[in-house]
Amino acid sequence: MSVALQTAPAAPAKDRVETPFQRFVSEFCESKLALLGLAVFTVIALVAILAPWIAPQDPYDLAVLDIMDGRLEPGSKSGDGSITYWLGTDDQGRDMLSGIMYGLRISLTVGAGSALLACIVGASLGLLAAYAGGKTDSAIMRVVDLQLSFPAILVALMILAFLGKSVMNVVIAIVVVEWAYYARTVRGTALVERRREYIEAAQCLALPTHRILFRHLLPNCLPPLIVIGTMQVARAIALEATLSFLGLGVPITEPSLGLLIANGYEYMLSGKYWISFYPGIALLITIVAINLVGDHLRDVLNPRLKK
Amino acid sequence: MSVYLLRRLIQAVGVVFAMSLIVFIGVFAIGDPVEILISPDADQIERERAIRALGLDLPLWEQYLIFLGKALQGDLGRSFVFNEPALQLILQRMPATLELAIAATLGAIVIGLPLGLYAGLRPHSLGSKAIMAGSILGFSLPTFWVGLMLIMVFAVQLGWLPSTGRGDTVEILGMRWSFLTADGLAHLVMPALNLALFKISLVIRLTRAGVRETMLMDYVKFARAKGLSPFRVTFVHVFKNILIPVVTVTGLEFGSTIAFSVVTESIFAWPGMGKLIIDSINVLDRPVIVAYLMIIVLMFITINLIVDLTYSVLDPRVRLEGK
Numbered sequence: 001m002s003v004a005l006q007t008a009p010a011a012p013a014k015d016r017v018e019t020p021f022q023r024f025v026s027e028f029c030e031s032k033l034a035l036l037g038l039a040v041f042t043v044i045a046l047v048a049i050l051a052p053w054i055a056p057q058d059p060y061d062l063a064v065l066d067i068m069d070g071r072l073e074p075g076s077k078s079g080d081g082s083i084t085y086w087l088g089t090d091d092q093g094r095d096m097l098s099g100i101m102y103g104l105r106i107s108l109t110v111g112a113g114s115a116l117l118a119c120i121v122g123a124s125l126g127l128l129a130a131y132a133g134g135k136t137d138s139a140i141m142r143v144v145d146l147q148l149s150f151p152a153i154l155v156a157l158m159i160l161a162f163l164g165k166s167v168m169n170v171v172i173a174i175v176v177v178e179w180a181y182y183a184r185t186v187r188g189t190a191l192v193e194r195r196r197e198y199i200e201a202a203q204c205l206a207l208p209t210h211r212i213l214f215r216h217l218l219p220n221c222l223p224p225l226i227v228i229g230t231m232q233v234a235r236a237i238a239l240e241a242t243l244s245f246l247g248l249g250v251p252i253t254e255p256s257l258g259l260l261i262a263n264g265y266e267y268m269l270s271g272k273y274w275i276s277f278y279p280g281i282a283l284l285i286t287i288v289a290i291n292l293v294g295d296h297l298r299d300v301l302n303p304r305l306k307k
Numbered sequence: 308m309s310v311y312l313l314r315r316l317i318q319a320v321g322v323v324f325a326m327s328l329i330v331f332i333g334v335f336a337i338g339d340p341v342e343i344l345i346s347p348d349a350d351q352i353e354r355e356r357a358i359r360a361l362g363l364d365l366p367l368w369e370q371y372l373i374f375l376g377k378a379l380q381g382d383l384g385r386s387f388v389f390n391e392p393a394l395q396l397i398l399q400r401m402p403a404t405l406e407l408a409i410a411a412t413l414g415a416i417v418i419g420l421p422l423g424l425y426a427g428l429r430p431h432s433l434g435s436k437a438i439m440a441g442s443i444l445g446f447s448l449p450t451f452w453v454g455l456m457l458i459m460v461f462a463v464q465l466g467w468l469p470s471t472g473r474g475d476t477v478e479i480l481g482m483r484w485s486f487l488t489a490d491g492l493a494h495l496v497m498p499a500l501n502l503a504l505f506k507i508s509l510v511i512r513l514t515r516a517g518v519r520e521t522m523l524m525d526y527v528k529f530a531r532a533k534g535l536s537p538f539r540v541t542f543v544h545v546f547k548n549i550l551i552p553v554v555t556v557t558g559l560e561f562g563s564t565i566a567f568s569v570v571t572e573s574i575f576a577w578p579g580m581g582k583l584i585i586d587s588i589n590v591l592d593r594p595v596i597v598a599y600l601m602i603i604v605l606m607f608i609t610i611n612l613i614v615d616l617t618y619s620v621l622d623p624r625v626r627l628e629g630k
Contacts (some may be wrong), residue, residue: 106556144321150604151567152561154563154566157584158333160588161600162333237616241449241451242427242449245573246451246569246585248589261452265455265574268455268463269462269470275606277459280452283449284448284449284452288447291447
């Protein structure tokens, strides 16, 4: 079960005992599709991180934009011949390729950041529910049930209707939407784990509750948490894009992929497809790559499927 | 049974009240509607008259009590923008949303069932693998992007289908429906398909899993041993048994279909509740937001209640557990 924590002492070379981590890595590498997903995601993440240095143009710098270059087709050259717009330009004369690179930064930051935050909140409450039991447990789980009976988009809409539009509020909305999945998953695993001897031993040593929760119980609940976490990052990115597309997400000044797609929507009807199409492809590849990794992680980390 | 029913009903009413409080307080925090709704040129007296007319000068709890009292009489306030009762505004747009959601649900079953059946009967064929890969895409593609691509291909490039609006409608029972005219039907196809996409994937997966499980059952083996035709075994013995979970889940999903129509309606400019709520959030039309959320919450609680009660009829363990 404990995959990430145990690091077995270096095994003697002759009988080559695999550590759980090595076994995990070798099992993960069995699926070519999952490796491809991981590779693609790594490239995307690198592009997002390095965008300011590798993008052909700074899409926020109004000085380099030329309105005369607006809505150029993919592959056309700029008016002064300095750069080629491989993916065309939008209505402001902004290079789409650069726009997508910068948009990826925002999409990934908001998506991964809020999924991580949701994980912290959800996992803590799930652990608490399982460990405390009784009234605490039923109170937390009742909120989880209530939350999960409403679709994500509705909860997010409600929160953005209450709080108004900003990047921070999108993050809050995603956290509120997603924490319940983590809480339910962690509680399920923790309920099984807390009856084991090592928890009893820790209790006998009179260790403080937070130490038992986070140092003993949590590491043993990690495998399902990692699986859920991967999937939820993809969902968070998609949700952020949807909200931005509806005009309820990030502001115009920090366009994420969803907003770039929304910007191109009105030009789509006149046949200028590239303004929406390429950001959409970038979004699509990101989500599918993460899902491929998550799907295979689920198979690898699920003890029930162990041969 | 009646004790269980009563308890579930009281619970449901409690949730409705809790949600009304959350929605009301939440929407109050949205910002100052005075700034948006009253023209900046208005002088002090005009402003105050408008504030009083909208009831914005009262303390929050008093506004809530008035809101609650009126809500119980079916009055959820007047839209600031349209100057019409908010409830009426939403109910006017409800048939369009319901039409879209029903069309999407039917579409999901009509498309998903045969594909799932095929994938379940021939799990190793190339076609099944393509279907399963497609269903993964259906789960992970963002709905709004698929909608845009549909418009790009079928409306802009091929010009087969109209891209936005509802088309010609026919009035029946005081409500306008578009599925009865050829033009309306053409307008309905793309939004319904777009909304159905996620559900098609769901139905495919459910059907496939159900078929694969059922095919191993003794009664299927027995039916085969009797020498029944494969057609009869599939469509009478297997099909009947997989329909139950598929229909249950599709019914359960109906609520979320209505919620997700927000996205589809915005793309295809479908004049339903979803488009109204997005517009209302953008102009901070508080009564409409509150009314929409209350109606949706009520709808969800009703759907959940019906599902729970149906289960308790089918499975007595559900009833006994809570005692």
